[in-house]
Amino acid sequence: MRRRLIAGNWKMNGSRESLAELDGIAAAAAQAEGVDVAICPPFTLIERATARVPALPIGAQDCHAVDKGAHTGCVSAGMLVEAGAQIVIVGHSERRAAQHESDAAVKAKAEGAIAAGLTVIVCIGETEAQRDAGEAQIVVTGQMRGSLPVAGGDRLIVAYEPVWAIGTGLIPSLADVGAMHRVIRGVLIELLGAERAATVRILYGGSMTGDNAADLLAIPDVDGGLVGGASLKAATFVPIIAAAAA
Numbered sequence: 001m002r003r004r005l006i007a008g009n010w011k012m013n014g015s016r017e018s019l020a021e022l023d024g025i026a027a028a029a030a031q032a033e034g035v036d037v038a039i040c041p042p043f044t045l046i047e048r049a050t051a052r053v054p055a056l057p058i059g060a061q062d063c064h065a066v067d068k069g070a071h072t073g074c075v076s077a078g079m080l081v082e083a084g085a086q087i088v089i090v091g092h093s094e095r096r097a098a099q100h101e102s103d104a105a106v107k108a109k110a111e112g113a114i115a116a117g118l119t120v121i122v123c124i125g126e127t128e129a130q131r132d133a134g135e136a137q138i139v140v141t142g143q144m145r146g147s148l149p150v151a152g153g154d155r156l157i158v159a160y161e162p163v164w165a166i167g168t169g170l171i172p173s174l175a176d177v178g179a180m181h182r183v184i185r186g187v188l189i190e191l192l193g194a195e196r197a198a199t200v201r202i203l204y205g206g207s208m209t210g211d212n213a214a215d216l217l218a219i220p221d222v223d224g225g226l227v228g229g230a231s232l233k234a235a236t237f238v239p240i241i242a243a244a245a246a
């Protein structure tokens with residue numbers, strides 16, 4: 001039985017003052033039976049966040065593939081572990097687009113993160129143009145084949161985020177989410193074997209809120225959410241945690 005995971009991605013938002021939001025989030029997480037909760041703030045807040053709410057897993061939003069070296073401006077998975085992070089997101093569509101990250105680059109980061117002992121959330125998802133062209137499942141399947149690490153066990157998590165649903169208030173139909181998560185589970189079985197694939201959580205991401213979380217989380221093979229905007233405030237994130245626990 002996979003435990004649900006509700007992970008917040010603060011993206012490039014938040015300040016030291018924002019860490020006060022973690023108090024309410026950690027309190028809700030402690031009450032939520034059978035649900036894991038995590039927050040991924042910007043790099044600069046990771047250490048303070050872990051100190052403020054030690055029981056709440058804190059993650060990062062990216063890492064470099066290698067452990068150390070001449071990579072100006074980059075942060076390795078080992079450095080994240082030292083800062084107290086337990087999780088890292090790799091391959092978010094915003095980085096695939098703006099930093100031109102390829103599937104191979106995402107896979108290397110995921111492997112580096114797994115080797116350093118982190119849980120890794122690998123993001124995949126189609127653009128609006130790809131969906132309109134009827135290519136969504138082909139795109140997502142290709143991203144999985146190219147981006148997923150071979151190791152990881154239950155420290156590997158997949159997040160399906162249709163790019164056009166991120167920050168737009170739009171979500172796919174529940175039937176479309178279900179169909180895509182079924183495809184993703186099938187590809188996991190093909191890549192990892194049935195036993196390991198059954199341990200991998202598949203999150204849905206894209207405009208998840210307290211209003212739609214219960215419906216999305218009721219879909220088979222939706223094992224949680226990767227939440228952007230609604231994770232910035234306890235007032236909007238806690239209802240999603242509550243929906244996952246219900």
Ligand SMILES: O=C[C@H](O)COP(=O)(O)O
Nearest residue numbers: 009166167206207228229
């Ligand atoms: O990583 C999170 C996603 O990009 C979803 O963002 P959103 O909840 O603001 O749409």
